[in-house]
Amino acid sequence: MLLARAEGMHYFTPEGRQMLDGASGLWCVNAGHGRREIVEAVSAAISELDYAPPFKIGHPYAFAAADALKAVLPADFNNIFFVTSGSEAAETALKIARAYHVARGTPERVWLVGRERGYHGVNFGGISVGGIPHNRAAFGPLLQEVEHLRHTHDPARNAFSRGQPENGAEFADDLLRIIGAHGAETIAAVIVEPMAGSTGVLPPPKGYLERLRHICSEHGILLIFDEVITGFGRLGAPFAAQRFDVAPDMIAMAKGMTNGVIPMGGVAVRSHVHDALMQGPIGAIELMHGYTYSGHPAACAALIATLQIYASDHLFERARGLETYWEEAVHMLRQAPNVVDVRNIGLVGGIELKPLEGRPGARGSDVYRRAFDGGLLVRVTGDTIAMSPPLIISREQIDEIVEKLGNAIAESSAELV
Numbered sequence: 001m002l003l004a005r006a007e008g009m010h011y012f013t014p015e016g017r018q019m020l021d022g023a024s025g026l027w028c029v030n031a032g033h034g035r036r037e038i039v040e041a042v043s044a045a046i047s048e049l050d051y052a053p054p055f056k057i058g059h060p061y062a063f064a065a066a067d068a069l070k071a072v073l074p075a076d077f078n079n080i081f082f083v084t085s086g087s088e089a090a091e092t093a094l095k096i097a098r099a100y101h102v103a104r105g106t107p108e109r110v111w112l113v114g115r116e117r118g119y120h121g122v123n124f125g126g127i128s129v130g131g132i133p134h135n136r137a138a139f140g141p142l143l144q145e146v147e148h149l150r151h152t153h154d155p156a157r158n159a160f161s162r163g164q165p166e167n168g169a170e171f172a173d174d175l176l177r178i179i180g181a182h183g184a185e186t187i188a189a190v191i192v193e194p195m196a197g198s199t200g201v202l203p204p205p206k207g208y209l210e211r212l213r214h215i216c217s218e219h220g221i222l223l224i225f226d227e228v229i230t231g232f233g234r235l236g237a238p239f240a241a242q243r244f245d246v247a248p249d250m251i252a253m254a255k256g257m258t259n260g261v262i263p264m265g266g267v268a269v270r271s272h273v274h275d276a277l278m279q280g281p282i283g284a285i286e287l288m289h290g291y292t293y294s295g296h297p298a299a300c301a302a303l304i305a306t307l308q309i310y311a312s313d314h315l316f317e318r319a320r321g322l323e324t325y326w327e328e329a330v331h332m333l334r335q336a337p338n339v340v341d342v343r344n345i346g347l348v349g350g351i352e353l354k355p356l357e358g359r360p361g362a363r364g365s366d367v368y369r370r371a372f373d374g375g376l377l378v379r380v381t382g383d384t385i386a387m388s389p390p391l392i393i394s395r396e397q398i399d400e401i402v403e404k405l406g407n408a409i410a411e412s413s414a415e416l417v
């Protein structure tokens with residue numbers, strides 16, 4: 001499968017075949033493909049300043065990018081640590097969490113709590129707190145002081161929910177089990193995706209994130225939202241934190257940050273996290289962490305131009321406005337053969353298919369391939385097809401996604417039994 005060119009809502013194969021992008025590339029191209037403004041901003045920035053070292057030295061693009069980002073972040077997120085990917089963002093947030101507790105004189109707070117079915121990229125910290133066993137299998141011992149909350153998937157009660165499922169707020173109480181086992185005074189942070197994306201689209205049950213926030217606050221545990229997928233309008237608000245009105249202590253981000261044009265990630269932190277780390281003598285290194293390409297001028301320019309497009313085209317509001325239409329459309333796939341669940345929130349949809357006997361994932365892969373051959377790019381994890389189109393999508397194109405995916409599922413079901 002090859003892609004050679006992209007424009008607007010479409011990719012084109014090397015032979016010139018047009019593909020509707022139902023996945024925003026890989027959850028990143030939220031403003032649609034080929035945005036000249038971003039390309040031109042990147043080109044102008046690196047013509048002026050190709051590179052500047054990020055250790056001890058700053059440059060105007062990094063500050064302008066941080067200011068522009070702060071304008072769309074929830075209140076009290078005043079500082080950003082720039083990195084170059086979502087995996088680095090997750091890793092950085094985990095390191096900041098531990099360093100925060102060291103700085104506050106509670107170095108025994110080392111445990112990191114993730115969640116089953118969570119995805120936080122592919123670095124060692126991320127796969128340790130991540131909850132996808134396959135991603136860990138080949139890599140030997142990982143971080144040891146790690147626990148996992150139970151996942152929030154509950155098809156028996158919540159199948160075919162529209163938006164946030166009604167049942168499952170109490171799954172957050174699983175944190176009390178972990179606190180009971182280790183003592184809150186040993187736990188540094190909880191990291192979750194507000195909506196689990198890569199594991200197959202799991203919107204949070206109503207009240208779940210609120211409860212998690214409450215338990216973390218009561219016990220002095222930092223709450224990290226990994227918003228690598230949910231950030232930048234995917235859920236019809238700048239961040240899921242705003243959509244769900246739950247304020248974490250840190251937000252990890254990447255993907256939609258630059259519309260996918262230039263690799264970039266970041267960790268936004270609230271004042272108390274930042275300030276705790278800034279107590280050392282002037283000139284000392286506050287956090288022994290950073291990457292050669294942190295805050296690269298090209299990435300900063302891309303971020304600024306991307307945020308301008310999101311604002312001028314009102315794309316976050318647009319996503320919110322399309323949500324009901326999207327929901328109606330994706331739930332029509334309930335009628336397709338072998339569909340056992342449909343989940344949606346924002347401009348995200350998940351279609352879970354009945355696994356083939358003894359061959360988990362085979363039906364999902366087959367549908368994915370047939371959709372590709374039929375001119376639609378989606379994403380597959382196991383037997384769940386995930387859709388997350390650019391926020392510029394039209395209603396007709398939403399219908400087209402549903403039609404093409406419906407055809408792929410029907411063809412696959414006719415052949416694979």
Ligand SMILES: Cc1ncc(COP(=O)(O)O)c(C=O)c1O
Nearest residue numbers: 085086087119120121226228229
């Ligand atoms: C929630 C989440 N965190 C982290 C990552 C890793 O990002 P990257 O692939 O840029 O390292 C992803 C990627 O899909 C993600 O969905």
